[in-house]
Amino acid sequence: MSSGPRSAPSTERGLPLDALARARTIHELAVAAFLIQESTDGEDNRDLAERFRLHGHVSAYADALVYQENAEGLGYEPLEVEHVERMRITREELLTRFGRSYRNEYGWASKLLDKDRPTFRDLEERANLSHLRGFYRWSSQEVHSGARSLSFNSIDFRGQEVQLVNRTNHYLADPAQIALIALMQCMSALLVYSVTDPQELLYMTTMSHFVDETCNSFVAVQEQIDREEENVTHSPPEQP
DSSP, X not given: OTHHHHHHHHXXXXXXXXXXXXXXXXXXXXXXXXXXXXXXXXXXXXXXXXXXXXXXXXXXXXXXXXXXXXXXXXXXXXXXXXXXXXXXXXXXXXHHHHOGGGGSTTGGGHHHHTOSSOOHHHHXXXXXXXXXXXXXXXXXXXXXXXXXXXXXXXXXXXXXXXXXXXXXXXXXXXXXXXXXHHHHHXXXXXXXXXXXXXXXXHHHHHHHHHHHHHHHHHHHXXXXXXXXXXXXXXXXXXXX
């Protein structure tokens, strides 16, 4: 969950797109956390956390193959053949243990969702977080180089259309709220899993109130900045 705190410096430095990328990552963590927490309620998928953790070996082998394919052209030393073979064997052992669908991008959740090739959207729906899909798509379009990203990164600044390529005091409230809410969801999943004392439920309620107040503060600060910018834009030019 190391991506969480990184979004705060991004907003402090006035880099909303950087913060939005971090918020997107924390949302992905929240989805995984909710699914893993859900899996503890039944016998069939109690090993979901282990499936999630071990799936890194599947991804690592795929990455190694891509590296080997391009290393010579890039002037890099290829990985030792023995090392890649050990990675392949580890992957095959995991596929034997968890099934061939485990080879896919979200194969760690295949058994839980009863799907050979689950998508992240499937994971969101199962975690009951699909209502945040719009924010996830927006953040993806902002940080990727698709056709939509160009129009999203154009902003009106004091009467001129400019590309958002550097620091700004605009558009910081949304990524800050998305990141904070997702981080709260991650914490809730962990607390629900480990709760043994009713007092801990009170902690969750208190944290929820803090999140609401902080999100409102983000909006209030952004509105204040917008008002100040409006005053600058409409102020008469200084006389020489």
